[in-house]
Amino acid sequence: MKVDMRVNIAGVTFKNPVITASGCYGFGGDYTDFYPLSRLGGVCLKGTTLEPRQGNPPPRIAETPMGMLNSVGLQNPGGHAFVTEELPRLTGCGTVLIANAAGSSIESYVGLVELLEGTAIDMIELNISCPNVKEGGMAFGATCEGAARVVRAVRGRTTKPLMVKLSPNVTDIVSIAKACEAEGADAISLINTLLGMRIDIKTRRPVLNQVMGGLSGPAVFPVALRMVWQVAGAVSVPVVGLGGIEKWQDAVEMMMAGAAAVQVGTASFYDVYAPVRIIEGMEAYLEREGFGAASQLTGIARK
Amino acid sequence: MKVDMRVNIAGVTFKNPVITASGCYGFGGDYTDFYPLSRLGGVCLKGTTLEPRQGNPPPRIAETPMGMLNSVGLQNPGGHAFVTEELPRLTGCGTVLIANAAGSSIESYVGLVELLEGTAIDMIELNISCPNVKEGGMAFGATCEGAARVVRAVRGRTTKPLMVKLSPNVTDIVSIAKACEAEGADAISLINTLLGMRIDIKTRRPVLNQVMGGLSGPAVFPVALRMVWQVAGAVSVPVVGLGGIEKWQDAVEMMMAGAAAVQVGTASFYDVYAPVRIIEGMEAYLEREGFGAASQLTGIARK
Amino acid sequence: MLQKAYPLIGRTLIAPHTHSFSIDCPDMAALARPGQFVHVRLPGFLLRRPISVCQITQDGLRIVVEERGAGTEEMARLGSGDLIDLLGPLGNGFLTEAPHRRAVLVGGGIGTPPLLPLAEHYHKAEVFLGFRSADRAILTEDFEAAGATVTLATEDGSAGHHGYVTEPLEQHLARHGADVLYACGPEPMLKAVQALAAKYHVTAYLSLEARMACGVGACLGCAVPILTAEGVVYRHVCKDGPVFPAEEVVL
Amino acid sequence: MLQKAYPLIGRTLIAPHTHSFSIDCPDMAALARPGQFVHVRLPGFLLRRPISVCQITQDGLRIVVEERGAGTEEMARLGSGDLIDLLGPLGNGFLTEAPHRRAVLVGGGIGTPPLLPLAEHYHKAEVFLGFRSADRAILTEDFEAAGATVTLATEDGSAGHHGYVTEPLEQHLARHGADVLYACGPEPMLKAVQALAAKYHVTAYLSLEARMACGVGACLGCAVPILTAEGVVYRHVCKDGPVFPAEEVVL
Numbered sequence A, B: 001m002k003v004d005m006r007v008n009i010a011g012v013t014f015k016n017p018v019i020t021a022s023g024c025y026g027f028g029g030d031y032t033d034f035y036p037l038s039r040l041g042g043v044c045l046k047g048t049t050l051e052p053r054q055g056n057p058p059p060r061i062a063e064t065p066m067g068m069l070n071s072v073g074l075q076n077p078g079g080h081a082f083v084t085e086e087l088p089r090l091t092g093c094g095t096v097l098i099a100n101a102a103g104s105s106i107e108s109y110v111g112l113v114e115l116l117e118g119t120a121i122d123m124i125e126l127n128i129s130c131p132n133v134k135e136g137g138m139a140f141g142a143t144c145e146g147a148a149r150v151v152r153a154v155r156g157r158t159t160k161p162l163m164v165k166l167s168p169n170v171t172d173i174v175s176i177a178k179a180c181e182a183e184g185a186d187a188i189s190l191i192n193t194l195l196g197m198r199i200d201i202k203t204r205r206p207v208l209n210q211v212m213g214g215l216s217g218p219a220v221f222p223v224a225l226r227m228v229w230q231v232a233g234a235v236s237v238p239v240v241g242l243g244g245i246e247k248w249q250d251a252v253e254m255m256m257a258g259a260a261a262v263q264v265g266t267a268s269f270y271d272v273y274a275p276v277r278i279i280e281g282m283e284a285y286l287e288r289e290g291f292g293a294a295s296q297l298t299g300i301a302r303k
Numbered sequence C, D: 001m002l003q004k005a006y007p008l009i010g011r012t013l014i015a016p017h018t019h020s021f022s023i024d025c026p027d028m029a030a031l032a033r034p035g036q037f038v039h040v041r042l043p044g045f046l047l048r049r050p051i052s053v054c055q056i057t058q059d060g061l062r063i064v065v066e067e068r069g070a071g072t073e074e075m076a077r078l079g080s081g082d083l084i085d086l087l088g089p090l091g092n093g094f095l096t097e098a099p100h101r102r103a104v105l106v107g108g109g110i111g112t113p114p115l116l117p118l119a120e121h122y123h124k125a126e127v128f129l130g131f132r133s134a135d136r137a138i139l140t141e142d143f144e145a146a147g148a149t150v151t152l153a154t155e156d157g158s159a160g161h162h163g164y165v166t167e168p169l170e171q172h173l174a175r176h177g178a179d180v181l182y183a184c185g186p187e188p189m190l191k192a193v194q195a196l197a198a199k200y201h202v203t204a205y206l207s208l209e210a211r212m213a214c215g216v217g218a219c220l221g222c223a224v225p226i227l228t229a230e231g232v233v234y235r236h237v238c239k240d241g242p243v244f245p246a247e248e249v250v251l
């Protein structure tokens, strides 16, 4: 019997539980030399804001043990260009399209999600957790009140399924997740990057122009898994787990902790095939272990 | 010219800036086959509580990418045995002795530091950041009020220099550091472990008996460095930096970020000589680069 | 205790996914005792892997490793001439009695290797080895070469006794008794051996496993519950063990 | 674009800490153009390292790597027969003109390798190479073999012109001009070349470096400020570059 790889999140069916993470996959066109987008469960597109943003000055990248820092700073062409230029290229690509919506004020979040109404976007991932922007971003995601305010404002203005992406740089991730759920979030995704830093001992200066940046990659996996475990135990909406997933085993671990699906980010930077290998490895594992459906993995370590 | 490796923290002179981290060096006796304690700047002894604690049930250890989780749970023989059995073995060992004082209530912290008065202990590291105990520990370190309460209570009862060790599992490390400074902390050390988790996909259960544990090792280095940078920029007492330091380059980075000294924990588990290699590497570097004293490194990346 | 990178002088596959390594480390071998272990650092892994000493010679050590996860799989990629970073010898090893005493050794699967040095110590050890199947059996000839009598058991009956090794063990104890018994293997086997040792009043030692970080007693990671006069307390496999008196082990 | 592990067929030390690698990768070579780069994955490092294509043959690629940090040091430990994991060819490479046009190539230090395929394209390229000292000079014979005229400069005067390479370059441009100029090297050199190209009205292209993650345009990590009609915007070295028209580069 073939394993049923499909998962359903907030009414949207994904053909498999592997989604590429926002900011790590551009607007979907950069990896099509290697495999078609239709292979993926879904694609979270690059973080987009209402107005265009040119992002932070370089250097934007630093390496860390089994991780990396980035301070891209939400460079993007703005909501209008996103809808008129980027989205049309993706029509018929055969995968679930998720817009990653960021903002520096409540109004800008609202303006953006309104722009997305009526587009081909299947789901909105509300990014209240970007550590690389001065205003908004993580500031909203750092408190229950901040998170609740954004979700409430946006919830009223979109008919699309709404997934809220949380920051790990907080004392109490569970309360924030619950606050988002209470305001009508249809799903929670976590984690965004941990705030980190490197210094170049040759130049005696921070490596990143912005001094601090977001840590991602395998190094953060145990933190991500812990937070997914905590949040999945506290909310009843689906949780999408990410942070450091590079192998199918990591994806299985994440789902066993309670995730309904996973996202893969940094791993694609060093292995372009990572998302596909994870899908294939998970499918083989499920078959070997006699699971009928991928969704049966979700939370089995909690039982 | 020989480099002056000494650093002074809260009136205590360390012969070099490398201290072994609490919980990673037992009570100082386990590595003496490899090099004498006198080679070290200082030793932070295993976390000690007023009453003996048997620690958490096993498994207590899990591996992660470039990191590890532990859930030892402050296993220790209690303050009395610490003073009467462990400390006497260390007299004349030729390094700075730092007791790592933990507690589950204000009273237990106070009782312990009172026991330490008049002993050979040179400094107290107040552990308000252990993620592996149900009561006290990280709970105190998670809020400014909690941290301030412990520091205030303890400060009045000890004449020893008081270093407060902070948890990284918080939204705002700077406010907590400032709260500790305001209550009379003589130094701040950070970071303790990040809360993390692993699942064994074979057994489909969390690896650790306690489900979650503390993440340490190189994986956490960029987070530690960022927090040291933030705190050193906000307090005027010395900051001791730790978290993932394994090479002299890491120690130099940490000091450039603002640390007056560093601690080395997990690295000793895979290279028993790590602390010594760091001391030697740092000394050679300082000489090569024409520094007169190790203390000149502190904060130079901030200038 | 030493920490050094030593040259590997040979690797042999002795059963599926099970490799015997000879390591050129005379200085570490000179310190090693039966029942101790070495802590192996592998490229790409933070934590060392504990592996028992299987043979001690003038020239070095032999270890036998079964691939059970990513670390031991990495170890299996090492070959002759490669360097292997060891910390050791660690642990207390087995308490041995006079060589003429009647010793019984009980090994299950990859728990077998640490018993071999005991067979070399005791003149005529009675050795009971259990494996999943005949092709998984390891070291039987080495035990025989050391003068021991080997009784084999396999779960699938493909060699020796069909069933668990504790079955022929019990027959032996019932008939001949023993002065001292040593066991290493999976937990269910140790549990059964513990019960038999009690039943037949044999002094027995069990070698335990635990997830380790430091290997030297510094981290308190490798805790196992041990019954003492003050009740059950945690002892540490790396420093207090890996061998504990059977009656003190809480399984 | 391909991602694959290819066999290394040789490594030669061509200057202190500078290695030339030949890689058996005909399929990737068939796609490669001058000025493109490959992104190299190294065991123990998360991020790939971008390295320019230095020679393109039917059988594969040649790259030249200077040890500048932990990753390039790790690369220097690779030897014949080892596999090397490449993603490539990446980037846009150099815009080339007809082979008979008068091309000037300016390389500084480890910026030299990407220029060699240009020397093979242009019939009689004028090549200006600057190094710290004579022993650091690389590829001069390869350029000459490609039919180019090489002018060498060293900072310590141990070979060729004593001083910066931009000094003989300026003399040449003043005297002979050029149709097109390509430069790769350290930032101060690029800055000087940019100024000379403007002064002598030569179409010029600069190859830039930036810290990279993905190498394919997906992460927006490798930003460099570029002057466009709408002002200064960030472009990406991996996808829009590494080569940019000199007048658009903001240094």
Ligand SMILES: Cc1cc2nc3c(=O)[nH]c(=O)nc-3n(C[C@H](O)[C@H](O)[C@H](O)COP(=O)(O)OP(=O)(O)OC[C@H]3O[C@@H](n4cnc5c(N)ncnc54)[C@H](O)[C@@H]3O)c2cc1C
Binding pocket: B062, B063, C037, C047, C048, C049, C050, C051, C052, C053, C063, C064, C065, C066, C067, C068, C069, C070, C071, C072, C073, C110, C113, C114, C208, C209, C210, C211, C212, C237, C242
């Ligand atoms: C004292 C002692 C002696 C041992 N002697 C031998 C021997 O002679 N031959 C042999 O093949 N094996 C022996 N083992 C078991 C061996 O240490 C594990 O099989 C090995 O650590 C697994 O590592 P891995 O990376 O392949 O597995 P993974 O499951 O990927 O390892 C993940 C983590 O768990 C730890 N771990 C997993 N299983 C065990 C285990 N059973 N015991 C301790 N830690 C574990 C690993 O060390 C690592 O830290 C011994 C264990 C101990 C404690």
Ligand SMILES: Cc1cc2nc3c(=O)[nH]c(=O)nc-3n(C[C@H](O)[C@H](O)[C@H](O)COP(=O)(O)OP(=O)(O)OC[C@H]3O[C@@H](n4cnc5c(N)ncnc54)[C@H](O)[C@@H]3O)c2cc1C
Binding pocket: A062, A063, D037, D047, D048, D049, D050, D051, D052, D053, D063, D064, D065, D066, D067, D068, D069, D070, D071, D072, D073, D110, D113, D114, D208, D209, D210, D211, D212, D237, D242
């Ligand atoms: C398009 C391009 C082509 C290049 N071609 C060559 C070449 O042909 N030969 C050669 O020797 N070098 C070349 N370089 C430079 C080479 O990529 C760096 O020297 C190398 O990445 C340093 O890695 P490391 O681990 O040794 O140094 P570390 O300083 O330890 O590296 C730390 C991190 O910074 C990055 N980094 C450090 N220096 C640079 C740099 N100058 N450019 C980009 N990233 C850097 C590394 O990739 C890594 O992510 C090129 C760079 C670019 C962008």
Ligand SMILES: Cc1cc2nc3c(=O)[nH]c(=O)nc-3n(C[C@H](O)[C@H](O)[C@H](O)COP(=O)(O)O)c2cc1C
Binding pocket: A021, A022, A023, A024, A046, A047, A048, A070, A072, A074, A100, A127, A130, A165, A191, A192, A193, A214, A215, A216, A217, A218, A220, A242, A243, A244, A245, A263, A264, A265, A266, A267, D213, D219, D220, D221
């Ligand atoms: C270069 C880079 C850019 C990112 N940009 C975004 C973004 O625009 N929006 C967002 O929500 N997350 C962004 N992230 C965070 C990732 O989506 C993801 O949450 C994080 O990297 C952890 O997952 P990983 O370890 O699999 O990469 C970015 C991460 C990286 C590395």
Ligand SMILES: Cc1cc2nc3c(=O)[nH]c(=O)nc-3n(C[C@H](O)[C@H](O)[C@H](O)COP(=O)(O)O)c2cc1C
Binding pocket: B021, B022, B023, B024, B046, B047, B048, B070, B072, B074, B100, B127, B130, B165, B191, B192, B193, B214, B215, B216, B217, B218, B220, B242, B243, B244, B245, B263, B264, B265, B266, B267, C213, C219, C220, C221
């Ligand atoms: C096994 C283990 C036990 C620890 N026990 C203590 C402790 O008792 N008290 C304490 O303050 N920190 C304890 N820590 C935290 C370390 O002192 C240190 O803060 C942390 O490990 C980060 O540093 P590292 O990455 O260099 O190990 C422990 C860490 C480990 C790995």
Ligand code: FES
Binding pocket: C211, C212, C213, C214, C215, C216, C217, C218, C219, C220, C221, C222, C223, C236, C237, C238, C239
């Ligand atoms: S492994 Fe550290 S105490 Fe045993």
Ligand code: FES
Binding pocket: D211, D212, D213, D214, D215, D216, D217, D218, D219, D220, D221, D222, D223, D236, D237, D238, D239
């Ligand atoms: S390196 Fe990712 S966009 Fe250039």
